[in-house]
Amino acid sequence: MKHTRIAAFAALGLAASLSLTACNGDDSGADASSQGAATSNSSSSSSSSGGSGSGKADGGSKTGGGSEAGQGTSGSGQDSKGGADATNGGGTSGGAKVTSCKTKDLAVDAQDAAPDEETGRIDITMVNRGSTTCSATGFPGVDIKDADGTSSSTRRGQAQPRVTTLKPGDAAVFNLAYDIDGSGESMASPTHLLVTPPNETHTVTLKWPAGAGAIKGIAADVQVYPTHTTK
Secondary structure: OHHHHHHHHHHHHHHHHHHHHHHHHHHHHHHHHHHHHHHHHHHHHHHHHHHHHHHHHHHHHHHHHHHHHHHHHHHHHHHHHHHHHHHHHHHHHOOOOOEEOOHHHEEEEEEEOOOOOOEEEEEEEEEEOOOOOEEOOOOOEEEEEEOOOOEEEOEEOOOOOOOOEEOOOOEEEEEEEEEEOOOOOOOOOEEEEEEEOOOOOOOEEEEOOOOOOOEOOOHHHOEEOOOEEOO
């Protein structure tokens, strides 16, 4: 009987022990589960926080990069502008800027150059007697002074000006063209030519060339053509 009680107590003790173990195991599992959830939440939070931070960093980097690129473009534009300025400057810094020939630096002469008895032509030559290169490009101004003292302008012929740059000693020529009046009833009695070089305001007075045919019509019927070099 005594042995039976001992066995019963032993069984009760074993059951209690197993019950405690089971309870402890459940608590441990719950703790572990809680810790796992906390860890998961922490990781999720950390990951979310890290992603946001990373996004800001990338965004900042991109914005900064874009800004630098913009500054770079702006800088590049300034360089281009500087290049343009340099190019413009180069047009004058490579040597003295070529300015229009001054009347005082030109030796001007007029000669009859009629090819036949019906076509009148006068060649007017301008030689650069100055010490620097100059431009004589364009249409000269030419008035014809008549025997009665009046002066009348000629008109421009249908031609395009050619670049005419004269170094010291170089010559340029331009022409007056008209029809010759062989009837002896010309309305003009020219005595002088008043010549103003291209882009100038000072005039040279030349005698009407000896032997030049009479003008058919009036001075306005005489055409002046632009300058060109004789070379």
